Amino acid sequence: xxxxxxxxxxxxxxxxxxxxxxxxxxxxxxxxxxxxxxxxxxxxxxxxxxxxxxxxxxxxxxxxxxxxxxxxxxxxxxxxxxxxxxxxxxxxxxxxxxxxxxxxxxxxxxxxxxxxxxxxxxxxxxxxxxxxxxxxxxxxxxxxxxxxxxxxxxxxxxxxxxxxxxxxxxxxxxxxxxxxxxxxxxxxxxxxxxxxxxxxxxxxxxxxxxxxxxxxxxxxxxxxxxxxxxxxxxxxxxxxxxxxxxxxxxxxxxxxxxxxxxxxxxxxxxxxxxxxxxxxxxxxxxxxxxxxxxxxxxxxxxxxxxxxxxxxxxxxxxxxxxxxxxxxxxxxxxxxxxxxxxxxxxxxxxxxxxxxxxxxxxxxxxxxxxxxxxxxxxxxxxxxxxxxxxxxxxxxxxxxxxxxxxxxxxxxxxxxxxxxxxxxxxxxxxxxxxxxxxxxxxxxxxxxxxxxxxxxxxxxxxxxxxxxxxxxxxxxxxxxxxxxxxxxxxxxxxxxxxxxxxxxxxxxxxxxxxxxxxxxxxxxxxxxxxxxxxxxxxxxxxx
Amino acid sequence: xxxxxxxxxxxxxxxxxxxxxxxxxxxxxxxxxxxxxxxxxxxxxxxxxxxxxxxxxxxxxxxxxxxxxxxxxxxxxxxxxxxxxxxxxxxxxxxxxxxxxxxxxxxxxxxxxxxxxxxxxxxxxxxxxxxxxxxxxxxxxxxxxxxxxxxxxxxxxxxxxxxxxxxxxxxxxxxx
Numbered sequence: 001x002x003x004x005x006x007x008x009x010x011x012x013x014x015x016x017x018x019x020x021x022x023x024x025x026x027x028x029x030x031x032x033x034x035x036x037x038x039x040x041x042x043x044x045x046x047x048x049x050x051x052x053x054x055x056x057x058x059x060x061x062x063x064x065x066x067x068x069x070x071x072x073x074x075x076x077x078x079x080x081x082x083x084x085x086x087x088x089x090x091x092x093x094x095x096x097x098x099x100x101x102x103x104x105x106x107x108x109x110x111x112x113x114x115x116x117x118x119x120x121x122x123x124x125x126x127x128x129x130x131x132x133x134x135x136x137x138x139x140x141x142x143x144x145x146x147x148x149x150x151x152x153x154x155x156x157x158x159x160x161x162x163x164x165x166x167x168x169x170x171x172x173x174x175x176x177x178x179x180x181x182x183x184x185x186x187x188x189x190x191x192x193x194x195x196x197x198x199x200x201x202x203x204x205x206x207x208x209x210x211x212x213x214x215x216x217x218x219x220x221x222x223x224x225x226x227x228x229x230x231x232x233x234x235x236x237x238x239x240x241x242x243x244x245x246x247x248x249x250x251x252x253x254x255x256x257x258x259x260x261x262x263x264x265x266x267x268x269x270x271x272x273x274x275x276x277x278x279x280x281x282x283x284x285x286x287x288x289x290x291x292x293x294x295x296x297x298x299x300x301x302x303x304x305x306x307x308x309x310x311x312x313x314x315x316x317x318x319x320x321x322x323x324x325x326x327x328x329x330x331x332x333x334x335x336x337x338x339x340x341x342x343x344x345x346x347x348x349x350x351x352x353x354x355x356x357x358x359x360x361x362x363x364x365x366x367x368x369x370x371x372x373x374x375x376x377x378x379x380x381x382x383x384x385x386x387x388x389x390x391x392x393x394x395x396x397x398x399x400x401x402x403x404x405x406x407x408x409x410x411x412x413x414x415x416x417x418x419x420x421x422x423x424x425x426x427x428x429x430x431x432x433x434x435x436x437x438x439x440x441x442x443x444x445x446x447x448x449x450x451x452x453x454x455x456x457x458x459x460x461x462x463x464x465x466x467x468x469x470x471x472x473x474x475x476x477x478x479x480x481x482x483x484x485x486x487x488x489x490x491x492x493x494x495x496x497x498x499x500x501x502x503x504x505x506x507x508x509x510x511x512x513x514x515x516x517x518x519x520x521x522x523x524x525x526x527x528x529x530x531x532x533x534x535x536x537x538x539x540x541x542x543x
Numbered sequence: 544x545x546x547x548x549x550x551x552x553x554x555x556x557x558x559x560x561x562x563x564x565x566x567x568x569x570x571x572x573x574x575x576x577x578x579x580x581x582x583x584x585x586x587x588x589x590x591x592x593x594x595x596x597x598x599x600x601x602x603x604x605x606x607x608x609x610x611x612x613x614x615x616x617x618x619x620x621x622x623x624x625x626x627x628x629x630x631x632x633x634x635x636x637x638x639x640x641x642x643x644x645x646x647x648x649x650x651x652x653x654x655x656x657x658x659x660x661x662x663x664x665x666x667x668x669x670x671x672x673x674x675x676x677x678x679x680x681x682x683x684x685x686x687x688x689x690x691x692x693x694x695x696x697x698x699x700x701x702x703x704x705x706x707x708x709x710x711x712x713x714x715x716x717x718x719x
Contacts, residue, residue: 235660465619
């Protein structure tokens with residue numbers, strides 16, 4: 001039998017480097033709001049979790065695992081060798097010498113190898129990457145590694161949208177009219193679209209997150225858009241198959257959080273509204289939704305549970321619906337993973353979803369029944385991304401030079417970034433999730449407005465100006481907005497006030513006067529060649 | 544720019560949105576809102592970097608670019624572009640602008656770094672405003688780059704599968 005030292009040595013041999021836990025500070029908002037999870041530890045089979053992900057979700061998982069006294073192993077990559085989540089994990093596996101073209105977080109064989117080498121008894125896939133890959137989940141099972149998520153079968157069935165449609169249809173869940181299965185070619189696409197009537201939406205059978213998705217309004221656009229959608233689907237999901245659905249104009253995006261255990265208990269934790277999105281990428285989410293009353297919540301929630309039951313779902317999952325202006329709702333898809341926007345549900349229910357995922361994976365029964373779930377207050381999440389809202393949300397990767405995030409009691413921040421971190425172009429552009437709480441929607445918006453002015457990020461442009469506009473928008477405030485909200489904004493994606501422009505101008509003048517002493521000198525470094533502002537600052541300061 | 548020359552009592556700043564403000568020389572370091580003047584102070588420290596202290600609040604500020612009399616500044620996470628004019632140069636600019644004809648060439652640049660998935664036109668093609676020219680994939684999404692004008696394609700600088708940086712020139716169009 002190996003003793004502790006021998007294990008340590010063995011781990012070192014396989015390139016695991018233990019890290020200090022000094023970077024880990026339990027956020028007060030977690031420990032006060034969420035249920036105590038230090039009890040019932042005796043039954044825990046899961047002792048060490050490999051985190052097959054990066055960024056803020058890696059940090060998020062590590063936080064909960066540590067509170068449950070479970071060890072975490074992170075993967076160090078050459079792209080982000082100084083990432084924050086590495087310093088928070090108990091250990092990391094050094095994968096910096098991996099020269100494979102596939103990022104390690106998408107490399108099934110390699111991840112399984114790392115899990116085995118590091119003696120991790122479970123893998124948490126986070127979101128994105130392999131989180132909804134049935135083959136990866138299957139490989140984990142085959143190698144006796146616990147996959148913290150649903151069964152490979154449930155992932156496969158819900159991941160394939162045409163199969164998911166059939167399952168939902170069999171369970172009599174309301175759905176938008178659409179093709180029976182996948183579409184073979186553009187001619188078939190035209191024929192089906194004629195039958196159900198334009199506008200229609202082409203969706204990737206294996207898709208999600210807006211990839212492989214196109215809205216078609218007239219038959220002469222079909223050929224081009226069909227090919228683009230199919231190509232995009234093949235690239236993103238390795239599966240070019242697409243299907244067609246009636247496009248619901250200007251709906252609200254409403255999704256239900258599901259929790260199910262391996263004993264067949266399934267409950268829902270209420271809804272989230274994610275209608276503020278651009279090109280199907282969510283920007284702001286809230287829970288609950290202003291569009292639902294208790295009766296509708298109950299009806300939709302029960303159906304969401306039904307869908308989950310149809311695939312014997314366990315772990316955390318999300319059932320997405322579209323809700324039209326007449327309050328008709330249509331099943332869209334089920335996401336078989338933890339969602340980016342899960343914190344808003346945690347805030348209003350007080351339930352730590354990552355903890356529940358781990359407990360369910362560990363074989364424990366849910367300790368909540370549906371009637372135990374009480375939604376309390378209102379939560380809003382803003383996704384602060386490194387994007388330039390003044391250039392149509394173009395990604396603006398780069399180094400985060402200065403970072404100061406607020407820590408008021410009504411604020412929760414989930415981030416994987418610290419001052420000096422770099423937002424790399426190869427991953428998503430997330431800097432931080434700003435989650436704000438209020439006793440009702442009005443107070444949550446008010447708090448959000450204050451919180452937005454307390455976020456300080458220098459180095460890249462961010463989505464902050466967009467949110468500052470959003471919280472002041474009438475349609476947002478009265479809750480009548482739909483998924484068309486951003487498109488309808490035309491090009492004014494940001495909040496800018498005249499007096500701020502004046503201040504900007506004064507700042508320019510002051511800057512020149514202060515740094516050059518003599519404002520008659522023109523700044524014309526390198527003939528106006530583009531230069532990093534930080535470098536420019538340094539140069540100016542040398543005068 | 545000769546902002547320091549004696550005799551000039553006022554200057555103009557033109558914003559990129561063509562808003563014009565006039566300000567006296569030397570400059571007052573305050574902004575009047577309603578009946579109160581709010582002082583504007585430029586400061587810097589280790590934690591926040593450069594910032595403006597105004598209305599009892601810190602605002603992040605950074606000079607992004609400056610060229611001759613044009614400045615781009617990031618203030619409270621929004622960039623502004625200004626050009627500074629004297630009364631005389633302002634007059635000259637007006638004359639020059641009125642004499643300038645319409646744009647003849649349109650240069651299309653990559654709006655974001657990414658990879659070219661498809662080029663939908665060839666050199667010599669005639670295109671209409673709004674027609675898709677290039678499919679660019681960036682941060683997981685495919686984007687169609689559309690023609691801003693009616694015209695003829697003069698040159699195509701990219702091929703499918705080529706990687707582009709932000710502001711790389713993609714296509715040159717001769718405007719009809």
